[in-house]
Amino acid sequence: MAVLIYGGLGHVGSWVARKLIDQGEEVIIFDMGAPRFDSLGLDYLEQVRDKITLEAVDVLDAHTMLEMALKYKNRIDAIIFGVAVIAGPTFKDRPFKNVSINTVGLLNALEVARILGVPNFVNLSSGAVYGDQPGGQTEDTPFTVTDLYGATKVANEVLATQYGATYGFDVRNARLYFVYGPGKRPEVMHPLYQAMFGPLAGMEGIHSPNGGDQQLDWTHVEDTAAGIIALLQAEGMAGEAVNISCGVAYQHRDIVERVAKLLGKDSGMELGPGPFTPRGAPLDIGKARERLGFAPRYADINDGLADYKAWLDKTG
Template sequence: MSVLITGGLGHVGSWVAYQLAKQGKQVIICDMAAGHFDRLGLDYLEEVRDKLVLEAVDVLDYHSMFELFRRHQDELEGVIHGVSVIAGPTFQQRPFKNISINAMGTLNVLEICRILGINKVVNMSSGAVYGDAPGPQSEATPYKATDLYGATKVAGELYGLQYSDTYGMDVRNARLFFVYGPGKRPSHMHMVYQGLFGPLEGLDDIQAPNGAEQALDWTHVHDTAAGIVKLFQKDSVVQRNFNISSGVSVDHLQIVEHVAEITGKRANVKLGPGPFVVRGAPLDISLAQQELGFTPRFTDIREGIRDYWQWLKSNAN
């Protein structure tokens, strides 16, 4: 049997693909970047390349998506939906496009799965569905969208829950939070991410406009992917929404200090006042621990930073 992952070449999706492929699964990756896979620098996927089927298709192209899913429907045990424009300061600059990808893309996947009888779907959602509610937020914390990105994630979850209730599908929402680690270079990310992790890549003189007065629940990408895989592979679940994160809140300025200690070099990093995005932290992960057996490895962010640094050094080119 196979698993189809939309956004399977993204930061989280690529590690989900890796972990499933290492278990011997065939993984069908549906990602616009599939046509230039060899230039993405995802060295870990080369290790499992024989288990991957790469398909370049736009999640908003309903007809092409439908044909792709139909070609593979007889071999699929389910779909993991990961295509998403991430939260950040630029999300609201192109609202129609970004909202369409996040919300309509999710609806396209659910509708295609309904028609083709593909019942199991794991939707990569976000702790943004809690908005600015103070942490720790459990899955019982009410929805509260405080920005456009959060609104798209609330919409995607509600689509999934209603498809489950109306059509008897098994749609599960993995609520992810702030992710760091191998597979994504700090230089390709927003300024606050560069300020926190950029010196691991050798970046210096980083001036971020905000983020100094905040502590967030940063999760190593290996842990994020492991939680999604556990949610997908669980035969049945009592709940349908699960927080997947480290469950630990870390002050941003402390992360800057940890990076300096680990690299042995203090870069010129300045984070401006205020939060990066208004979120409470940490997420309460007790439900995922109890029902899924999810145990994040990198709860001490210093260990995660060391692992990230080693990957960046080994992929310096």
Template sequence: MSVLITGGLGHVGSWVAYLLAKQGKQVVICDTAANRFDSLGLDYLEEVRDLLTLESVDILDYHNIFEIFLRHRDELEGVIHGVSVIAGPYFQEHPFKHLSINTMGTLNVYETCRILGINKVVNMSSGAVYGDAPGPQHEDTPYKATDLYGASKISGELYGLQYSDTFGMDIRNARLFFVYGPGKRPSHMHKVYQGLFGPLEGLTDIQAPNGSEQSMDWTHVLDTATGIVKLFEKPQVTNRNFNISSGVPVDHLRIVDEVADITGKNSNVQLGPGPFVVRGAPLDISRAREELGFEPRFTNIRDGLLDYWQWLQNANRLQ
């Protein structure tokens, strides 16, 4: 049997693919970057390359999605849907395009799975569905959209809940939060991410417009991926929504200080006033602990930063 992952070459999706392949599973990766795999620098996927099937697909191209899912249907135990435009200042710059990817792309996956009889789906959702509700935010915390990204994630969840109820599908939502770690270069991210983690890559003089007055439970990507895999592999669940994060809020300025201490130099990072995005923290991960056996490894931010630094150093040497 195999697992199909949409967005399987993204930051989180690539680690989900890695963990599943390390278990010996065949993994079908659907991603617009599939034809550029060798240039992405995802060194960890090279280790399991023989177990990966790469399919280039645009999540808004329903016909192509249907053909690919149909081709692999008989071997699939389920789908993990990870295609998403992440929250950030650029989301509002092209709202229709980004909302379409996050909402219609998700609906394309659900509808294809419904028609083809692929009942098991894990949807990578977000803690953004809670908006600015104060933490700790439990899965029963009411929906509250405080930006377009959050609205797109709420709609994706609601589609999934209704498809499950109406058609007897098993669609589960993994509510992820702020992710960092190997597989993503800070230089390819927004300014606040660069300010927090960029010096680990060697970036200096980062001036971010905001983010200094925020404390979030940043989660190492390997912990995020582990939680998703556990949710996918659980035979039966009593709930459909699961928070997957570190569950430990960390002040942004502390991250800047920890990074400076790890690298041994002051990289002249400046975060402007106010929050990066309007969110509460932390996510309450007790449900994932109790029902899935999820236990994040990098709850100490310094441990996660050291791991990230090591990967970036290796990646820089391989350039």
């Protein structure tokens, strides 16, 4: 039986795919980037290309999505929905498009699960459902919406959970947080990410207008993927949500300093004052530790930064 990953060529989805393949699972990826696979720079997926079924699917094209999924009827026993326009200051610039991709896209994937009778569904949600509430948020912390991105994640959790309850399939929500690491080059990210992680790729002199005073859980992508798979495979978690992060908050200026120390030089990165986005940190990952046996490998960000640098050096 196969796991279908929507957005399986994205940063998190690609690592979920690789780790499932390493476990011997069959993986089907629906992703608009499928025709450009060879140019995406995902070396860790290129190594197992012969074990991946790739399909170019637009999550807003419900008819084509269902037709494509019908090709694999009776082979899919789990869906992971990981398509999303990520949070950030520019999300509000294209509200209808971005909200549609995040929420209508999820709705279309839920319809595939309902029509095909797929028994298991993991929705990749976000700690954004807690808004700007102070750190230490547990899964019992009430929803607080402080931006449009967070609104899509709250809506998605409610829709997904009710679909599962109404149509009798197992739905789980993985609340992810800020992710860094192999598979995403700093050059294509927002200025704050570039200012913190860009020197690992040789970038210099980047200025982020804000974010310097904020501290957030920056979680290595392999830890994020491992937590998602642990949630997918855990017994007795139907209808539940789980925080998946490193569980440690690091101030952004501190990350800049750690990168400089790792490289042995100052790359001239500057962070403006205030927060980058309305979020509190760290997430409480006690439930993930207890119920999933989740233990982040890179809870010490120094280890994660060194691994990220090694990948960037290797891929050039």
